[in-house]
Amino acid sequence: MNREFIDIKDFTILVELAEAKEALVDICYFDEPVIAVAFYGSGNVHLEVEYAGEQQSFNHTQGLALSFYADAEVQFKHHVSADRPLECLVIATSLRHIESLPEQEVALFQELLDPLLHPKGHFVPGPQFYMSAAMQHTVDQAFRNQLEGKAKMMFFRSQMTALLAHYFGELSKSADQSLPHDTLQRLDKAREILLANMEEPPGLSDLAAEIGMNxxxxxxxxxxxxxxxxxxxxxxQRLEKAHELIRSGGTTVQEAAWQVGYDSLSSFSKAFAQKFGYRPSEIRA
Structure with missing residues (x-):
């Protein structure tokens, strides 16, 4: 497990990476009340949030952006296993620092995350959604970078700004475009079907019929x-899974390509390089 805290002005960035051959529970908490946004990369870990005898659970975390308020009584438990590694980047600021942020940033928090500024409990979940391609790319870069020292601090400052800008931008766009609960359940089922059948996914019409939607x-x-x-x-998701397989060792590039549904190694390598910025053969280097 690798856990790193990076302090940038009034914000703290928590970078968590955890892999396990056997199931384990990764636990973290904050020393003081914070408002935060968690951005999940690959792994699709199960998250349990425990506080004052209560518990909330979050499934399907892969690609999720989740905002929340939490005080020191709250524990975050990630259930990590061999096929569910943890990649989580959290951007947090303490409640006492909100008013010292630039005026425009304070206005965004007040407009879009007001329930978190006035919490009624130890833990208050805020808006959550699955990230856009641009956000996912930014999160991927955060976990793949190899920078050190001052260059690393500059890199994470830019990533933090980009992610928060994307997050608030998506919230602004979706404020009046939320989907009905029944539709969301059907979409989550469609996602589960796709992830369970990466090698031979159903066609679009078959998938639509299976979840009862045109x-x-x-x-x-x-x-x-x-x-x-x-x-x-x-x-x-295929490329994320292939990256996990290759990085964990014991799986060749060709085997990883086959396992996620690619028959052509050249097509796989090209798509992989376009997503991650390097070829799959470079992971072991």
């Missing part, structure tokens, strides 16, 4: 909820 509505709603068209999303 094809056009599936295409429009899926992109609105997850930030990508159906099969662009699937490709992204």
């Amino acid at each position: 094809t056009n509505k599936l295409k429009q709603s899926f992109k609105a909820h997850f930030g990508l068209p159906v099969f662009r999303y699937l490709q992204n």
Whole structure:
């Protein structure tokens, strides 16, 4: 497990990476009341939030952006396993620092995260959604960078600014465009079907029929909820899974490509390089 805290002015960035051959629980907490946004990379870990005898659970965390208020009584428990590594980047600021932020930033918090500024409990979940392609790319870069020292601080300052800008931008756009609960449940089911059948995914019409939705509505709603068209999303998840397989060792590049549904090694390598900025063979270097 690797946990790193990076302090930048009134914000703290928490970078968490955890892999395990056997199931384990990664626990973290904050020493004082904070408002934070957690951005989840690959792994799809199960999250439990425990406080004052209560518990809230979050499934399907892969690609999730989740805001919250939490005080020192709250414990965050990530359930990590061999096929569910943890990649989580948290940007947090203490409640007492909010008023000292630049005026425009304070206005964004007040407009879009007001319930977190006036919490009624130890833990208050805020808006959550699955990240856009641009946000996912920014999170991927954070976990793949190899910088040190001052260059690393500059890098994370820029990533923090980009992620918060994207997060508030997405909140502003979606404020009046939320999908019905029934539609969200069907979309989550569609996502589960795709991830369970990466090698041979169903066609769009079959997927739509399986979740009880017409094809056009599936295409429009899926992109609105997850930030990508159906099969662009699937490709992204295939590449994330392949990266995990290669990085964990014991799986060749060719085997990883096959396991996530690529017959052509050259097509796989090209798509991989476009997403991560380097070829799959460079992971072991």
